[in-house]
Amino acid sequence: MSDVSAPVIVRLDRVLKRFRVRKDNSLKDRIVHLGRQGKRHREDFVAVNDVSIDIEAGTTVALMGANGSGKSTLLKLIGGILSPTSGEVHTRGRMAALLELGAGFHPDLSGRENIYLNASILGLTRAEVDERFDDIVEFSGIADFIDTAVKFYSSGMYVRLAFSVAIHTNPDVLLVDEVLAVGDEAFQRKCMDRIAQFRADGCTIILVSHSAQQVAELCDRGIVLRKGQIVHDGDVDEAIGVLRDVLEGRDDAASEAAAVAAPINVDSVEILGADGSRNRAFVSGERVTIRLGLKSRHPIQRWAAGFSINTPMGHMVFASNTDLVRVELPVIDGFASVDFRLDDLRLGAGTYHVHANAVASDAGGVHGISHGATFTVETHEPGLGTATADVLVAVRPY
Structure with a gap:
């Protein structure tokens, strides 16, 4: 989260957006239902329902949720592309929005002409575009096609050019929808690096993404939407866990009931660095400590706790628990923490993602947290996959 003293740059106050959906889409249906009766064949759809958000300058916020949860509609409301049915949206500073593939591009104009057109829509003067034109083209990587009509561009080329124009306007607020998923992996990495640079420079970024990896890497706040309403606003790790619950159909009531039924609960999961402070980015082989916060409802003599480290696809790469390492545990009565120190996590x-669980061996009942924490790993050794090693190559005559 950003410093509380930072000024609010985006404010939504009880925003509601309603769309009218027609059921009689064909001309024949409309003629048949012409008149008063036709009203029965329209219904209102509330895409965003009573949303209030304050976003401070310099923060990077992820909007997450299932398809149809209202993420993109909310982003368009912030960008001024849509007007709210009720409530108010206030923004400050220059805003650049990359919301839809090729938005603001004219298909019959060349890439060069569309740079000037799109940049002017985003608030740049012609002199400013002249000054930044070469940088825009270089970042997009499509210099060989810059004088070709964009209607002949592939979807990836559209994204490259649109993103390049947007980021070279030096916005105070950058809005990014899932369109980046269209680009190839190398360009996605390039975009993520540039967004990270914007973040370091103090730009406010609001990002719609289904990628837990992007969210964990870039964002310091996560907002999860369900049916147009906010169900979580806060820590990114917690937001990813809430999103997983939403996608898998687990509601808050069911989670709370499971916690109440278990004699011992996992209250929190923290990732600590070698210095003991919370951390979310490590170099492979660096010391990592996973701290579980536990709470028992009564004194428990025999109990155990453990964790697993999983990829975003759900594949377990490492796991351990107090039974496996043969730790003698004291009686737990109320709150306690358990640290698992991993000295050489390669x-x-x-x-x-880290999942955690606790069990009372005699009383029965297991309680766990899915996606309790998230961290990223960098490695200097050449290689691919979920493990790393020092690789030595010897070549001999065969």
């Missing part, structure tokens, strides 16, 4: 580069 994971490959990527994003990993």
Whole structure:
């Protein structure tokens, strides 16, 4: 989260957006239902329902949720592309929005002409575009096609050019929808690096993404939407866990009932660095400590706790628990914490999620947290996959 003293740059106050959906889509249906009766064949759909958000300058916020949860509609409301049915949206500073593939491009104009057109829509003067034109083209990587009509561009070329124009307007607020998923992996990495640079420079970024890896890597706040309403606003790790619950159909009531039924609960999961402070980015082989916060409802003599480290696809790469390492545990009565120190965690580069659980051996009942924490790993050794190693090559005559 950003410093509380940072000024609010985006404010939504009880925003509601309603769309009218027609059921009589064909001309024949409309003629048949012409008149008063036709009203029965329209219904209102509330895409965003009573949403209030304050976003401070310099923060990077992820909007997450299932398809149809209202993420993109909310982003368009912030960008001024849509007007709210009720409530108010206030923004400050220059805003650049990359919301839809090729939005603001004219298909019959060349890439060069569309740079000037799109940049002017985003608030740049012609002199400013002249000054930044070469940088825009270089970042997009499509210099060989810059004088070709964009209607002949592939979807990836559209994204490259649109994103390049947007980021070279030096916006105070950058809005990015899932369109980046269309680009190839190398360009996605390039975009993520540039967004990270924007973040370091103090730009406010609001990002719609289904990628837990992107969210964990870039964002310091996560907002999860369900049916147009906010169900979580806060820590990114917690937001990813809430999103997983939403996608898998687990509701808050069911989670709370499971916690109440278990004699011992996992209250929190933290990832600590070698210095003991919370951390979410590590180099492969660096010391990592996984701290579980536990709470028992009564004194428990025999109990155990453990964790697993999983990839974003759900594949377990490492797991351990107090039984496996043969730790003698004291009686737990109320709150306690358990630290698992991993001195040489040789994971490959990527994003990993930590799941945790606790069990009372005699009383029965297991309670766990899915996606309790998220961290990323970098590695300097050449290689791919979820493990890393020092590789020595010897070549001999055969």
